[in-house]
Amino acid sequence: MTDKTDKLLSKECLTPYSISRSLNGEPTGGQDNPYSNAVTQYEKAVSHLTIKRGVMEMLKYPKRELSVAFPVKMDDGTIRTYRGYRVHHSTAMGPTKGGIRYAPDVNLDEVRALAMLMSWKCALMNLPYGGAKGGVRIDPKALSHGELERLTRRYASEISVLMGPEKDIPAPDMGTNAQVMAWIMDTYSMHQGFSVRAVVTGKPVLVGGSLGRTEATGRGVVVTAREALKRAGIDPKGATAVVQGFGKVGSVAARLSRELLGMKVVAASSSRGGVLKESGLDVEGLELHYQESGACADFGDADNVTNEELLTLDCDVLIVAAKENQIRGDNAGDIKAKIIAEGANGPVTPAADDALIDRGITVIPDILCNAGGVTVSYLEWVQDLQSFAWPLERINDHLENMMVEAFHSVMTCCDARKLNNRVAALALAVERIAEAIMIRGIYP
Numbered sequence: 001m002t003d004k005t006d007k008l009l010s011k012e013c014l015t016p017y018s019i020s021r022s023l024n025g026e027p028t029g030g031q032d033n034p035y036s037n038a039v040t041q042y043e044k045a046v047s048h049l050t051i052k053r054g055v056m057e058m059l060k061y062p063k064r065e066l067s068v069a070f071p072v073k074m075d076d077g078t079i080r081t082y083r084g085y086r087v088h089h090s091t092a093m094g095p096t097k098g099g100i101r102y103a104p105d106v107n108l109d110e111v112r113a114l115a116m117l118m119s120w121k122c123a124l125m126n127l128p129y130g131g132a133k134g135g136v137r138i139d140p141k142a143l144s145h146g147e148l149e150r151l152t153r154r155y156a157s158e159i160s161v162l163m164g165p166e167k168d169i170p171a172p173d174m175g176t177n178a179q180v181m182a183w184i185m186d187t188y189s190m191h192q193g194f195s196v197r198a199v200v201t202g203k204p205v206l207v208g209g210s211l212g213r214t215e216a217t218g219r220g221v222v223v224t225a226r227e228a229l230k231r232a233g234i235d236p237k238g239a240t241a242v243v244q245g246f247g248k249v250g251s252v253a254a255r256l257s258r259e260l261l262g263m264k265v266v267a268a269s270s271s272r273g274g275v276l277k278e279s280g281l282d283v284e285g286l287e288l289h290y291q292e293s294g295a296c297a298d299f300g301d302a303d304n305v306t307n308e309e310l311l312t313l314d315c316d317v318l319i320v321a322a323k324e325n326q327i328r329g330d331n332a333g334d335i336k337a338k339i340i341a342e343g344a345n346g347p348v349t350p351a352a353d354d355a356l357i358d359r360g361i362t363v364i365p366d367i368l369c370n371a372g373g374v375t376v377s378y379l380e381w382v383q384d385l386q387s388f389a390w391p392l393e394r395i396n397d398h399l400e401n402m403m404v405e406a407f408h409s410v411m412t413c414c415d416a417r418k419l420n421n422r423v424a425a426l427a428l429a430v431e432r433i434a435e436a437i438m439i440r441g442i443y444p
Contacts, residue, residue, distance in 0.1 A: 034113035034324045040350045042116070045426035048419060051434040059119075059433065062112055063130075064088045068158040072151045075144050082151060086134040086159040088168065089115040092436040095166050096132035097122060097374060099173025099202075100180070106135035110324070114173075117345050118374070120429035121367040125406050127378045130433075132168055134159060140175045152180050156187040163188055165198035165385065171377050172202040174247075174323075178214070182207055198384035201377035205389075210380035212395035213373075218252025218321075219396070220372020221343045223403040224364050225253075225317050226261055228339050231411065232362060237262035240315040242337065244307060245322030246270045246286070246296050249343045249370065253319050255283045263317070269310045270295050271322070275302035276313065312336060320347040321370075327352045335361060342366035357420050365422040367429060368410055375402050 039060055046056050066086045071079050085108055088096045098118040101111075111133045119131030136155055140148060162168045172181055181203045189195045197208030205211060212219075229236045241257050243250045246268045257263040264280040272295045275281065281302060289299045297304050311318070311327065312334040320326050321343030327335060329351030339362045342348060348356070348363060356363055376399055383389055413424040 032325055033109055034346050035109035035116075037325075037346060037349055038113040038116045041353075041422065041426060042430065044350070045423050045430055048417060048423065048427050049431055049434070051431070052438070055434050055437050058437070059090065059430065062087050062089050062115055063091060064162075065108070065112070066159060066162060067108065068155070070154050070158050072147065072154055074147055082136055082138055082155075084134070084136040084155045084158060085111045086132065086162055086168070087111045087115040088130065088132045088162065090119045090130040090433060092433050092440065093119075093123060093130050094128035095130065095164075096168045097127070097129035097171070097377065098132035098134065099171045099373075100176050100184075101133070101135040101173040102138050102140040102175030102180075103135065104137065104139045106137045111135050113324075114345055117367055119433060120426055121371050121374055123429035123432045124367050124410070124425055125371050125375055125378075125402060126432075127374065129169075129374075129378070132170075133173075134170060135173075138175075148180070149183055152183045153187045156184040157191070160188055160191055163199055165196060165381070169198070169377075169381060170200045171373070172248075177248075178202055178204045178209060181209075198381050201380040201384075202373075203380075208380075208384045210376055210383055210395060211390070211392040212399070213376045213380055214248070215252045215256070216376035216399060217249045217343070217370050217373035219256055219399060220375065220403050221249065221253040221319060221321070221341050221369055222256045222260060223372070223400060224369045224407050225257065225319070225339065225341045227404060227407045228341070228362055228364050229261075229316065232338060234316055234338070239263050239317065241265045241317045241319060242310060242313050242315040243268040243319045243321060244274070244310055244326065245320065245344060246274070246290055247321065249373075250319060250321035251283075251287055251290065253321060253341075253343055254281075255287065257317070257319075258283055266315060267305060267310050267313055268296050269305065269307050269322075270297075271307075273297040273307060274305050274310045275299045276305045276310070277302040317341055319343050322347065325349055327356070329355060332356055333359075335359075337361065339364065342369045345370065353420075353422060363421055365410075365425045368406055368421075368425050371406065372399055372403060375399055 068084045071081050114133035115131045122129040181200045185200045188199045203209035241263045243254045254265045267276040274296045314336040317339045318337035319341045324346040326347040328349045332352035332355035341364045345366050410425045
């Protein structure tokens with residue numbers, strides 16, 4: 001074997017899995033590629049750390065990936081084939097944890113990025129998990145109830161080789177919900193021959209779900225927004241909020257920011273546009289309108305606005321709870337919010353981060369801001385493992401304490417190391433995982 005062949009094989013062994021990478025294994029696609037953005041953010045963080053180069057390189061890539069194509073029988077008797085994924089980024093801290101996304105544009109790089117973010121999020125919250133993510137390329141709204149169940153059960157069967165309450169624990173994400181988790185739990189349990197409640201979280205309470213799980217992510221967003229307002233010297237009572245993405249996270253964050261903090265929600269949007277009312281929206285009324293119409297637009301006497309216009313409104317807190325890459329280098333200069341709360345994963349690109357920091361806008365990074373969901377998922381998992389359910393007050397108290405502790409640990413790191421919020425949060429998380437890897441050692 002020649003030296004040249006040796007080098008080629010060595011290079012291939014590092015990154016054999018992606019057609020969306022350049023030949024040297026780096027992700028491609030610029031600011032719209034979520035995995036490229038996640039790696040860029042990671043590299044910024046590790047530049048401030050003293051960890052072994054080999055460990056640094058190791059954490060840049062997923063530990064394992066599963067890509068599946070599977071058939072589903074439709075209601076009319078036809079057979080359609082769907083593409084699905086499950087990615088584990090790291091197992092250094094424990095079993096992997098992460099949601100399952102159903103969306104028409106799901107792709108492997110998106111799932112890789114989200115799995116990496118889950119590793120950092122779990123480590124930042126001191127949860128005994130590594131990061132994972134899954135997804136199926138499908139529009140769930142285009143399927144009947146029966147088709148959705150058959151698709152879910154077949155996908156669960158395909159990824160069951162990775163799943164287990166001590167191996168990999170899925171949860172809901174965009175396009176999935178408690179019912180989908182119940183189907184996954186039941187499918188896995190049928191394969192085992194007995195009920196395994198702890199194999200997924202975000203289930204209905206009747207079959208092992210936790211009280212408070214549905215609101216957990218939105219509640220965590222509000223807790224961190226409150227702490228950021230205090231740090232900025234802004235009284236939360238009477239402060240203004242704008243919410244992009246009025247779904248499972250955004251709608252809860254809008255309602256709780258008003259109920260718990262006394263904030264005024266002046267605008268909110270869904271994928272088909274939004275509404276603006278400077279005197280404050282009736283959030284409960286908007287929730288009903290959204291449930292009935294599937295949109296925020298055309299609500300009461302509020303003015304309609306586009307999602308692009310909504311992002312640039314003058315407000316104290318902008319809650320970005322839709323999808324990745326909403327605030328980019330080309331629109332960051334138009335943002336007027338004092339604080340951006342990342343209710344979604346990866347809504348601000350690295351180029352936008354730099355522009356926002358230069359303008360003095362505070363960003364509460366996603367791995368901190370929206371960590372309420374995985375935190376209560378952890379509490380659900382613990383309850384399932386011990387077959388003992390906790391009251392809602394205990395769940396919310398745990399969530400509050402854990403979110404506040406994580407927020408202030410990030411702020412302490414910011415002040416001590418002179419870092420911005422995102423880099424500080426990532427640095428803390430990566431440092432913890434790297435230390436766990438070194439303590440455990442490299443097998444064999």
